[in-house]
Amino acid sequence: MYKRQFADKSWFSDTNAQVLADVSNGEVQGSGVAVSEARWDILAASMGYSTFTEGEYTEDAHTILGNMVGVAANPPEPAGTVEVTETTVSPGSNAEVTLQTDVSNVTGYEATIEFDPEKLQVEDVSGEDMADPVVEIDNENGVLFLTQAQAQGADAPEMASIEFEVVDMDTGEEADVSLMGEESAVYDPTGSAYLTNWDNGHVTVLDGQLGDVNADGEITAGDAVIVQRHIAGLPTEVPDDQIEMLGDVNQDGQITSADVTYILQIVAGIEEPPEMNAADAQSSVTAPSVESTATPSAPAL
Template sequence: MDVVLVVTIALVGIGLIVPAAGAVDVRELSADEPIDGTGDSTENAFSLVAGEQDGDQITVTARTNATDVAGYGAEVTFDPDIVEVESVSGVDMSDPVTNIDNANGSVFFTQSQASGIDSPELAAITFNVLAAGETELAFVERETTMNDGQSPPEPIPFEPVGTTISVEGDGGEEPPENTFSLEAGQQDGDQVTVTARTNATDVAGYGANVTFDPDIVEVASVSGVDMSDPTTNVNNEDGWVFFTQSQASGIDAPELAEITFDVAATGETELSFVGADTTLNDGQSPPEPIPFEPVGTTISVEDEGDDESPTETLSLVAGEQDGERIPVTLETTVANTAGYQANVTFDPGVVEVASVSGVDMADPVTNVDNESGWVSITQSQATGVDAPTLATIAFDVVEAGETDLEFVEADSLVNNESERVPVDYNGTTVSVEEDSDDGGGGPTLPPPTPDPAEFEFEIQKAPVSTLTVGESIEVPVAVTNVGEEAGEYELTLANESAAIVTETVSLDGGASTTVTFEHTFESAGTYALSLNDESLGSIEVTESTDRSDESDDRSDEGDDGASDGDQSDGGDDGADGADATGPDTGSGDSIPGFGVVAGVTAVLAFALVTRRR
């Protein structure tokens, strides 16, 4: 039996939905709620999911349901009276670069890699419980970004989803006998050295956060004494320094490190440990924490001369307006620059950000809010470069006028391969003119070159994979021109290496069409099909059961009559008659097992959605 199917063609337009830049609502997500979102919320989510409290610790996972994620940066705030950050570790990506501020209740962590992954668990934040209570864990939106694995990377829009954790206090401990102390030396010129030491035994690792008055002193360097030079994070603006080191075996009563301070002004300052960020551990495997009492100190210093401000700078340098666009470069004098972060504000009534591109470093991860007037950019790499031009920010003119371009210093920094480098922040002011349409005001920029035609196809509905001879299948195939220019696209269906049919589709930029292919199978067998050289599986076609019954009936009729040659000829005549009046079995000169359209249907029996550009 032949089944005739109709080929349908429908044209539809496509559009690109881009979420608006700027603030987004942050909602809470419970641990057992899916993160793929429903309703009108953004499809992608960047979420914090809390685990169960374990003793005096609780772990919170940062994860996303976005696809092709190759990098991220996130700042999370919390109540520092309830919890403090112990550590941040990678899960589906490497351990992130981390900046912890337990005094003010925030942690920033970031990581990137060459290729993207789908729906990754990005990092696990381990909190220490300080007191029983409840705290919200919320993203700082302008410091939280995701980017894909394209080259250059593109930002991924998302909805930040915080959470709330309730914790119980774990009780107190007996006061320890060990001490972790700061001991100040004598001032030498414009510097004074302070030694961090402990009387504990079997010390194999430590971490210390020391606060000071940034109006009196600032940290120049931190070096190891009985242990190697520590990893250091210095914030001379807010007045704190964090340093940490570990090794395989423990030592007794070590001098751990020396902090060299530069004198900024005559006066006195306390040097105090932030207890929540200060630890000792022994040389066991695994290492165990060593209880201790933190002992700070007070230093009095004299300013012996006027020192210059930091010699290194992070600057914005404006170029010349070209039509409706003006470029501004982000530059630094820091040697061995391996990473940076910059938050720049502007008047959105005068200019808006069109694009941000890398210069001496790769294109940065970018977060733009043209409505509120700020852009946040960040990038890092393994090796440093000297005094690089980091990026170019291209602004479009909104209206003639003047705007200050200024750094948000709390959200801007430069680091070399090992530590943050103090810098002076130099903004700039740009004056812009509207490019008139009547021939005045400078040259008119040419229109942007449209993207060339580029096609995608996908299967709308898969056919059955098993048929009998004479049956037909159909498959609707949607073809889309994702480019901006009009063009043509060919789809070639083949059985093994032999082409069956080629369809040519002509579409304007951004348009789509649906073509339904059909094919009637005329002989039994297994058909290996491909579309544009891509294997699409096999179709099994078997003999029709109805034909077998009919053949048996005819055989019985011949046996009841006679068995001589004439009767045999009569049977042949009967068969000829059946060919003349019955359905066309397709056993003539056509290609065995194939019609023009149905081959496409068979091709996609095993792939509901196959896309090829």
């Protein structure tokens, strides 16, 4: 980096970035250049560029520093998104979310997921389009680590399903299930990490009354219409998962004409609105909507 033996050097240590060059004066003092795979940025010490080396700084050093700026300022486009799905459950039910990606040719992954241990506890983790992952569950601190690898690439795989026990959440309450992008990665067939976005999910406990399908606070014939259209496969302005949870008034696990009749009987005053039966209630999954961060493979300088 510079020509003189005596110089004002600096260095860094204790980094989880990929170290590309050390600072040395016959003996390694510390790290001089590193690339962070988790943040697509460059770590660099002064490497002797000071008043002691004025005029002695090499052209190679200028080139290296220029390359650093170019790499840090121009990250590649992400290959896709890795996400934890959102789920809505009825009171007393377990919650299931999926770790999935739209990236093609995925041969492996590792993911660190954080959650609130006062609200959620991991009960089970299983593979979906890939084999059951190797997992480390820390329910005390609310951290789940899971990883898996295979020889053949999978396109847009659902990598794993995670079942949570909902331990202490009120109706309408949410609990985040957060992917830690800096500690997670999906891999291509060469063993390199893809640059990806990361989307978090959450678990929501349903706040609603069976029969009040549109959740407007009243059970009316309009709710029966929504269920009828859902059965017929016609579009409604109410999400399907909400219809399937609030429209299953007799709680038999199906949306049928019997539920329509039950709703109309409630409207007519013949029947009372039923209480939610946690044992029979179903959970549902929707698309995630949390801000993401990027995690790349290491660039070459």
